Amino acid sequence: xxxxxxxxxxxxxxxSVGSQVAALLLEHSAELADRAGAQLELxxxxxxxxxxxxxxxxxxxxxxxxxxxxxxxxxxxxxxMGGIEPARTALLQDLNAGADVVTGNKALxxxxxxxxFEAADQVGASVHYEAAVAGAIPIVRPLRDSLxxxxxxxxxxxxxxxxxxxxxxxxxxxxxxxxxxxxxxxxGYAEADPTADVEGFDAAQKAAILASLAFHTTVPLEAVHRExxxxxxxxxxxxxxxxGYVVKLLAVCERLDDEGGEAISVRVxxxxxxxxxxxxxxxxxxxxxxxxxxxxxxxxxxxxGAGGIQTASAVLGDVVSAARRHIAGGVGVGESTRANLPIxxxxxxxxxxxxxxxxxDRPGVLATIAGILADGRVSIATVEQTxxxxxxxxxxxxxxxxxAQTTGAEGRARLVIGTHKAQxxxxxxxxxxxxxxxxxxxxxxxxxxxxx
Numbered sequence: 001x002x003x004x005x006x007x008x009x010x011x012x013x014x015x016s017v018g019s020q021v022a023a024l025l026l027e028h029s030a031e032l033a034d035r036a037g038a039q040l041e042l043x044x045x046x047x048x049x050x051x052x053x054x055x056x057x058x059x060x061x062x063x064x065x066x067x068x069x070x071x072x073x074x075x076x077x078x079x080x081m082g083g084i085e086p087a088r089t090a091l092l093q094d095l096n097a098g099a100d101v102v103t104g105n106k107a108l109x110x111x112x113x114x115x116x117f118e119a120a121d122q123v124g125a126s127v128h129y130e131a132a133v134a135g136a137i138p139i140v141r142p143l144r145d146s147l148x149x150x151x152x153x154x155x156x157x158x159x160x161x162x163x164x165x166x167x168x169x170x171x172x173x174x175x176x177x178x179x180x181x182x183x184x185x186x187x188g189y190a191e192a193d194p195t196a197d198v199e200g201f202d203a204a205q206k207a208a209i210l211a212s213l214a215f216h217t218t219v220p221l222e223a224v225h226r227e228x229x230x231x232x233x234x235x236x237x238x239x240x241x242x243x244g245y246v247v248k249l250l251a252v253c254e255r256l257d258d259e260g261g262e263a264i265s266v267r268v269x270x271x272x273x274x275x276x277x278x279x280x281x282x283x284x285x286x287x288x289x290x291x292x293x294x295x296x297x298x299x300x301x302x303x304x305g306a307g308g309i310q311t312a313s314a315v316l317g318d319v320v321s322a323a324r325r326h327i328a329g330g331v332g333v334g335e336s337t338r339a340n341l342p343i344x345x346x347x348x349x350x351x352x353x354x355x356x357x358x359x360x361d362r363p364g365v366l367a368t369i370a371g372i373l374a375d376g377r378v379s380i381a382t383v384e385q386t387x388x389x390x391x392x393x394x395x396x397x398x399x400x401x402x403x404a405q406t407t408g409a410e411g412r413a414r415l416v417i418g419t420h421k422a423q424x425x426x427x428x429x430x431x432x433x434x435x436x437x438x439x440x441x442x443x444x445x446x447x448x449x450x451x452x
Contacts, residue, residue: 005038007323010070011045012090013080014063016055016308017104017131018045021078021315023056032316036323044070055308072097076322078315079103088112095119095127100322102315104131110205110221113212126325128318133206134159134287136310137303138317143213143291151294152214154254156273156451159206161285161305162190162197163229163249167270168283170237171246177232189285199228200249200268207251210289211266214253216339225267225346232270236445239356239416242384245272246280250450256344263344271450272354278302279451290451347425352381352449354418357434358441361387361413365439369415372437376430382418387411412441418449 011022025032025042033039045058046067064070067090071077077094079101081087087108091101096119103109109116109132120127130140134157143152158164162184169180181198184190196202204224211219229249240247250271256263273280278300282288287305292298304310359365366383373380388411419427427446435443 005327006041007036007038007075007326008043008073009040009076009078009319010043010067010074011078011080012067012070012087013082014045014047014054014058015080015082017311017315018078018080019054019056019058020308020312021080022058022062024312024316025319026059032320036320037327038323040076040319040323043074046070068093071099074099075326076100076102076319078319079105080315081105082107084108084111088116091116091127092119095123095125098123098125100126100128100325102128102131102318102322104129104311104315106132106202106205106209110208113209114218126322128322129209130318131311131314133209134289134301135161135303135305135307136313137287137289137301137305138314139210139289139301140213142299142301143210147214147291147293147296150296152255152291153294154292155210155214155251155289156279156292157207157210157251157253157289158248158279158282158287159210159251159289159305160197160200160203160249161287162194163200163203164282164287164305165189165285166198167229167232167247167249170232170234171241172283174234174237176234177230198230200226203249203251203268207253207266207268210251211253211264214291215255215264215341217264217341217343219264219266219343223266223343225269227269229270231445236356236447239354239384239445240272240447243272243354243382243416243418244275245354245449246275247271247447248273248279248282250279252349252450254349255341256348256350258348258350260344260348261342263342263348265344265346265349267346267349269448271448273449273451277451347423347428349424350421351424352419352421352452353378353427354416354445354447354449355431355434356444356446357415357417358388358444359413359415360439360441361411365413366415368437368439369417369434372433373417373419373430376433377426378422378430379420380417381420382416384416386414386416388413414444 045062077099166180169175204226208219208221251268253266288302434440
């Protein structure tokens with residue numbers, strides 16, 4: 001029966017993922033036809049440069065620099081160009097023509113997703129985007145379909161392979177951030193300009209998509225709180241290890257229900273994760289999504305978060321789904337974003353913290369710090385003190401040593417303070433007061449503890 005049915009498929013972009021998608025469509029056409037219920041005819045591949053080197057050899061007659069003729073008349077359009085434009089314009093044109101769209105473009109979905117979904121609804125088409133979050137890991141369909149009848153409470157996700165690779169090596173080897181970043185760039189895990197990865201922009205885009213799916217609410221990218229990993233150093237890693245934690249860059253999407261009313265919090269930042277937590281065992285450039293739902297309980301999705309052939313797997317799964325819809329007929333499955341929950345500022349988030357301070361080593365300092373924390377409604381759970389000897393201060397900084405003698409200090413100490421749960425706003429205000437206190441030399445770091 002499949003030989004009598006044929007669907008035209010256009011591919012926009014032939015980079016590391018696109019070239020693998022094209023190769024697999026051609027190589028496994030018979031198998032894909034059996035699964036989809038129709039022959040999937042790759043009618044062309046739009047590229048910027050016909051002669052650019054590619055990961056696979058593609059038939060030159062399929063390559064073109066003119067995307068518009070491919071779009072017109074295609075049943076399914078696969079967009080793997082990346083970026084906002086011309087991808088946005090091309091996909092709106094596809095949808096308005098009634099074609100189903102398959103995309104891995106997280107930046108486009110995080111900024112213009114509602115516009116694309118609305119265009120699809122108008123004509124009964126569908127937007128498929130399993131490859132936009134966590135590469136080969138199937139997470140979009142589970143959140144959108146399998147858990148649609150449940151109530152997701154929280155998602156903790158490692159969705160950027162570059163940062164996980166860097167932090168994993170820093171933790172396991174005691175390596176320096178700059179050295180590991182250089183290695184990541186040399187190995188191709190990080191771009192020459194790594195800002196999108198190490199400063200959390202990439203993860204924030206994926207967090208916006210995950211939260212929109214999990215909480216049935218449109219989450220604009222600008223509502224996602226974002227911090228990167230460039231301030232993480234070996235001392236912070238050592239303190240985390242000593243306390244039984246590992247540092248991960250997490251996307252945290254959670255439902256809040258407090259005196260402020262029901263809302264959602266979406267944020268990306270480095271966080272401490274217990275070493276016995278499933279996310280702590282995610283090594284190298286792998287990704288993982290840990291979902292906590294009221295009925296289903298805890299669910300873990302783990303696998304390769306990037307890579308041409310791995311991500312191509314997710315793309316082709318979407319292509320088969322789109323083909324089945326065409327064969328069955330009817331309108332496409334729309335996005336469920338009708339909950340319209342408010343998005344809370346980071347100040348409403350509640351979690352535990354690890355605060356690292358350098359302080360004067362003299363009587364009364366800990367009592368002063370405890371008082372500042374108590375005044376800010378932040379309760380101490382643990383304290384670990386490491387003494388910095390006076391001789392070390394003299395060798396490193398004569399002025400600091402003289403100041404220490406003037407105040408009667410014995411030297412300096414490093415305090416690592418673990419807190420009970422507190423609201424982010426209270427914590428931020430308390431850290432400001434600690435920083436201005438006479439007994440605190442400097443606030444070394446503040447890390448959130450997630451996953452408890």
